Amino acid sequence: MFDLIDAALREDIGTGDLTTRYFTDPARLATARVVAREQCVLAGGEVAREVFHRVDPELELIHLFPDGMVLEKGVAALEIRGRAASLLTAERTVLNFLQRLSGVATITYRYVQAVQGTETCILDTRKTTPGWRLLEKAAVAAGGGTNHRIGLYDMVMVKDNHLAACASLDDLAISIRRFKEAHPDIRVELEADTLDQVRAFVAMDGVDVILLDNMTTDQMREAVSLRREGLEFEASGGITIERLPEIASTGVDYISVGALTHSARAVDLSMEIIDDPA
Incomplete structure (x- = not known):
């Protein structure tokens, strides 16, 4: 600062x-x-x-x-x-x-007010002003939001581009197991674009959060119905304040909103x- x-x-x-x-x-x-x-x-x-x-x-x-x-x-x-x-x-x-x-x-x-009365938390993202990240994330917290990972070093998020570079789901599972052995206290999140991906990720050990990217409300609801103990769901992509109550009603744990900082x-x-x- x-x-x-x-x-x-x-x-x-x-x-x-x-x-x-x-x-x-x-x-x-x-x-x-x-x-x-x-x-x-x-x-x-x-x-x-x-x-x-x-x-x-x-x-x-x-x-x-x-x-x-x-x-x-x-x-x-x-x-x-x-x-x-x-x-x-x-x-x-x-x-x-x-x-x-x-x-x-x-x-x-x-x-945050738009999801009041639900158990869903509003998350920020890494879409911050260069050099201002800690200040902007503190501002999110001041507004009642919850900070997502601070940077690339404090949480694993395997996104679509990472998955494209991964040879197979078996290789992904091996990488998660190897990471958890080295860093048991750091959470692992996987991004899913389809319900088939959600089903595959739910079955994997070591996955803490599944990000539901640009899914419809019905798809989110079905994804959440697959929840196992200890697994959380995050909704992201195409989030507007008008959609928040509807998205929260699906039972997702988090809704991440880049607009909190970039817009x-x-x-x-x-x-x-x-x-x-x-």
Whole structure:
């Protein structure tokens, strides 16, 4: 996170904030409020605080709502006091982080609300902004979602391209057994495009999750009916918020949604400066 913040500040400030340097009294104190201009779910608050403090360690945090708080329009997510010049220099970088991450949390919250009352969890994916993955996945969690694997290193997911490179189902089963012997605590997930694949994967030892890719609701329901003890099902592909209740009704354990991170709209937040001559 810190490297990303430093890079963002270098990108914006460069050799110096010329406007603030020449048009702001360096001794003037002020209070800055970051205000929600629409209902949203806050995420990235600690990142925003760190940006302010990187610009000026003497800035004083007065108030900060926790990530995951639903903010109504007009509510101040945070207030910070100090030199007006420092607040102005930090403004855009703070807002860039907050608007993006709160956008991820807000869309996640809406998806989670759509399956409320069921046992289905909303998952994110690896379709994240390069360098922002941990921040965006934290924003998903702030919105009530569940993080899928963080990267290629913490879970096995054998997808269609992996299966195309595999000689046979017997070879796949041997690879799963070999992997489980080496990494018994890491989960193995297989992607299935057809019900025939689901039936074959259910019969394999060591498979923890079967991903049902772009299946119809009826196909998902039939796939879930094949469940054995300890096996979970994830629905993915063509997921829209309107379809969520219907998909959850099939009994899948998870619904993964790339749109939580790759298509989240930045929410409308603004920073207001309140002059403080004292």
